[in-house]
Amino acid sequence: MKTELNFSDAAAIATELLVAFAVDHSTSKDKDAKPELALLTTESALTTAAQDVLTSGEFKGSANETLLLHSPSGLQAKRLLVVGLGKSSKVTVNDLRKAAGVAVRFSKPRAIRELAIVIPNSELLPLGPGGRSVVEGALLADFDPDTYRSDRKDQSIDSLSVIAPQKADKAALETAFAEGVILGESQNFTRSLVNEPGNVLTPTVLGERAAEMAKEVGLKCEVYSTEKLHELKMGAFWAVSQGSVQPPALIVLTYEPEGAPSEPVLGLIGKGITFDTGGISIKPSEGMEKMKYDMGGAGAMIGAMRAIALLKPKVKVISVCCSAENMPSGSAYKPGDVVTAMSGKTIEVMNTDAEGRMVLADGLHYAQQLGVTHLIDAATLTGACVVALGMINAGVFSNNEEAYSHFVEAAKISGDRFWRLPEEDDYRDQIKSQIADIMNTGGSRWGGATTAAMFLKEFVGETPWIHLDIAGVAWLEEQKPWMAKGPSGTPVRTLVEWVRSYSS
Structure with a gap:
């Protein structure tokens, strides 16, 4: 898998699949209560593209839950995948690592060979550890054990772009990203x-x-x-x-x-x-x-x-x-x-x-x-x-x-x-x-x-x-x-x- 860190506007990225993460801000313990969902991004175009379905109740934002939108309005990506992180009060960097892996495992059997994942831009998850965990989770998810199958179909992801905010501390994030690649x-x-x-x-x-x-x-x-x-x-x-x-x-x-x-x-x-x-x-x-x-x-x-x-x-x-x-x-x-x-x-x-x-x-x-x-x-x-x-x-x-x-x-x-x-x-x-x-x-x-x-x-x-x-x-x-x-x-x-x- 070819990996890159990209400091760009996610809405302008032309990719087969753009991935963003959602959390549930609701504090109710009632399992039937409607979630209060939000994408962990400051880019309004992404929030607007997913807004209708986030408020419909169709998607709960539970940990590792997925929602796929085709031809999302206002985005250059062919598809937008929203992956849930669960309750915002409990979300951790490890949850993000798993969610990034979910995005890759979602892509592989669907013949999606390139994807871009938006690092959450939120006080809930620091950018450096977030960027590192995203690439770790993606690399780990790309591994399959079917090495010796004669009918093996290579479903590996060809390229992964991790999208960081344009105003982020580039040096720190580049270091964290490089560490994630090495560890993964x-x-x-x-x-x-x-x-x-x-x-x-x-x-x-x-x-x-x-x-x-x-x-x-x-x-x-x-x-x-x-x-x-x-x-x-x-x-x-x-x-x-x-x-x-x-x-x-x-x-x-x-x-x-x-x-x-x-x-x-x-x-x-x-x-x-x-x-x-x-x-x-x-x-x-x-x-x-x-x-x-x-x-x-x-x-x-x-x-x-x-x-x-x-x-x-x-x-x-x-x-x-x-x-x-x-x-x-x-x-x-x-x-x-x-x-x-x-x-x-x-x-x-x-x-x-x-x-x-x-x-x-x-x-x-x-x-x-x-x-x-x-x-x-x-x-x-x-x-x-x-x-x-x-x-x-x-x-x-x-x-x-x-x-x-x-x-x-x-x-x-x-x-x-x-x-x-x-x-x-x-x-x-x-x-x-x-x-x-x-x-x-x-x-x-x-x-x-x-x-x-x-x-x-x-x-x-x-x-x-x-x-x-x-x-x-x-x-x-x-x-x-x-x-x-x-x-x-x-x-x-x-x-x-x-x-x-x-x-x-």
Whole structure:
């Protein structure tokens, strides 16, 4: 999709589709009350073109509701699409991001290949974040997962023009717009990785794609395999890897901008299981095909590093992604095995399907050996987190309030949704082992997301650390009005904003 920022009179734009946003200013709680609709624009021509239908009651202005007008009077556009944002008292930048996505998803099946979206000009939504969120939402909505369909019809949008007020602060808006393009494209890069089938995206190929991206944007990339795991004594990572004919990949991406302080050094650690059968503790066959997305944490870290390299915050960042296949075979690790992690801690394997925490254990420790002072990991780690939070919020755990406060502010900007869960020491009792230091599961179904986090906590020490369990949000089970079914790319934007919050 070709994108441009245009400081013009929207009424004079000749385009296949012009998009504007409407809010409901009414304060009545009566669901049958007539809405008080208004377009978020100061251009009278747009308001006049839509006035009759806005006052007719036909269109309610509900969030993501659409209204299409053909040959709108007084406008050069062939069509005017009005997208609702809901009640003005509750509207957020994230609502706008979704609404922009709705406009693109509306256009694609209707053979509309060019559109112009008017940034809301209102006190309700600041112009800079508004412009950024519009282009983010549009880019994310343009992604479709039907890569391998032989009858695939390319419905991609050819060009998007984002229309800003002529009197806007051009420099500030251009910066915000450019950020939105980078973030949207980087999140889509993650989605393209997560969407690949396991027979295509092996650990080796994931390493190759990370290296290709790094070369394009100026990151340092090192990709290691079996020999390096043995050299570093990564017994936990290797245990998961040993059951597959596909060798593991230890992917290290480094961003070190000129002028960055020596501290902090931020570590982005990703679980990269390119296919997860569960190993000897094999999963049920139903739904196993989705286990190609078990590298969603690593995919998010790689996409975030792409955005970081392009946005250039003044802070050093190292990403460590631990990629493997978890397969059952004669050489696979088994329940009851005891392995030694890179840190020297011994682990009794209770369930080979608890493999993500095994590879992360060595990844977290290795990142600290590389000089990382603050850690954040992301993993499609537990079904227990999905049971607790569903597919709306990801779980977040942290051992450090300052690092967590940075994360909360980052999530406010990104629009991603998280819910903090406990990592209290009392839960550690559930992972105590009789014959080793710890077990790799909590021994029961209770508190599974937290016992997994407690396992990871064993490998971070006092280092400020945040753990994201994204099992419920990395893959959309159903299509949304603003995004296709399939990989979501969560939490790329939040990771980037967390990093930027530490920039000098």
